[in-house]
Amino acid sequence: MHPIESELKALMVASLAGDARAHRDLLRKLSGYLRGYYRGRLTRMGRGVSEAEDLVQEALMAIHVGRHTYDTAELLTPWVHAIARYKLLDFLRRTRVSATNVALDYAEEVVAVDDSASTESALDLGRLLTTLPARMREAIQMVKIDGLSVAEAATRSGASESAIKVNIHRGLKALSAAISRERTP
Amino acid sequence: MRTDDLIDLLSTHVDPVDRHKVSRSILVAVGLGAVAAVALVFLMFGARQDLGHADAHAYIGAKLAFSVAVVALSSVYLGRLARPGGERRVSLLVVALPFIAVMALAGLALATAPPSHWDDAVMGDRWLECLVSIPLIAVVPFAATMWAVRQHMPTDLRRAGALAGLLAGGLSATGYALHCMDDSVPFVAVWYGATIVLCAAAGALLGPKLLRW
Missing domain, CATH: 1.10.10.10 (Winged helix-like DNA-binding domain superfamily/Winged helix DNA-binding domain)
Incomplete structure (x- = not known):
């Protein structure tokens, strides 16, 4: 199994049991991977860094609010990836970019790049x-x-x-x- | 807003999460939908007159076996499709099994019957009533199944909508079977099958609109 997967999954299982510190750790780590994921994809389409940060925050919100939908019998990475990709496609649909420009990607890619250089999102x-x-x-x-x-x-x-x-x-x-x-x- | 601030916000006072929320909400929808479908059938038509007879039980049992199989399979799959990435764990073939089985049985029944009986066997007495009633009775179950999925995060909205429609159609057919006097397998295969599929198609159409998050 992917080492990142087992680390993140352990945090998620603890977070689901109500461990606030594990929850914070998990969101911190995921924010880095999500940033890497979104920046990589958006810059390829000529989009800005702050839009990537907006998406990171949207995805983190969804991960937090919908964490009950994670089935602990399954891997965590594909679950995170499905959320990240859904938010990306939703964003592109709203900003009228054809989804056909989005390359197919795989679950592991959501944890491929860890980018901790966070910026401020446009959200107030x-x-x-x-x-x-x-x-x-x-x-x-x-x-x-x-x-x-x-x-x-x-x-x-x-x-x-x-x-x-x-x-x-x-x-x-x-x-x-x-x-x-x-x-x- | 800085992402670290958001993380702080989200991770202050974290409560344990109810892990059975997805399956529970779908069970509740199935329960509500079943009660609504049966109640509506009894109000609109009343139960079939021979509901107390042993002969009728065999006929009803066969119809229920089909509709309940649809309900069971689609509720299990809906529980997967309501979760992010759940579409990877859904096989269209398995969902289609009850339909394939009932069509095979219908084919067998027609093959062993003289062609002069085919018309009767397929059209029954009340095909039009069945065609109208099942989608109509499915409206409340459909609202219940869609409501259940909306509480979660489906990422394939079309498929999740289709399965929610399929489940509603199965629930509606289960209620309708308690009234319907057309007992031939070809009738069930054609009219029950088609109307349930119609409900699934309506769900696939509405899913992307109703299930966004």
């Missing part, structure tokens, strides 16, 4: 957050940005803990969708 998180319903925005703000625990956020807002969790989950999902919409020209 603060502004995107304002597009969310208040309950979701507040839950994300308190737990994900201010770093309160779910219990603290629940006391502060007077909602139940499960309501906070549901609002975070729905909010991130809505955010992920808002990012895709945002980038539709």
Whole structure:
């Protein structure tokens, strides 16, 4: 088995069990590979570096929000690759570039280049957050940005803990969708 | 936004993930769809009159074997297609097996029957009712299966849509079989087969629109 595959898969399995550090590690590592993947493909089509960074963030969002769709009996790399490629094709469709220009690629290529030179994306998180319903925005703000625990956020807002969790989950999902919409020209 | 900031945001307070969410949502859709299909058939037509008789059980059983096989295979495959890259683990041939089997049996039935009976065997009494009812009854199950897939991340939207349609068609046919009095295998092969495939085609058409994420 590919050494990168086993490393990433171990992180993913731990992350699915609720290990925040493994989750962060996984997203960090994946962001490097995704950047390499997108930059390689977009520069070949004459696209810019910041568009690649937008795609990296979109793919990371999708990986986070949809991590329940990873079946641990399967390899992780093809799952990541399917998401990365879906987002690439979606981006090209939105920007009206024919998908026939995209060379076929294989699952391993998603981890072929590790590029850690991140740039800033054009996305403004603060502004995107304002597009969310208040309950979701507040839950994300308190737990994900201010770093309160779910219990603290629940006391502060007077909602139940499960309501906070549901609002975070729905909010991130809505955010992920808002990012895709945002980038539709 | 810097990517590191996004990663920080996403990895603050990570909860354990429910790993059976995909299969559970599809099971719920199958359950809802089945209840809706059976309820609609009973409301629209009532059950077939001889539902209590042993003879009828054999006929209904044969029809149900086909539609339930379609439901079972398509729900397993839909569980794969709802996940990124799941299309690599789906074989069209396996999905087609119940259709191939029922067509083979229909061919056998026609071959052993005198040609004068063929017309009756294929057209039955109510082919038009069947042709209209199965797609119509499939609407609610279709909404349920599409809703289930939308909660996940299919990457082959056309195929995922087709399988969601196939599953809805299978559920609808299962409900309709409890009413339908046309019991010949060629009838089932032609009319049940065609209407279920029609549902799959509708799903393939709508998938890219409804399942985007």
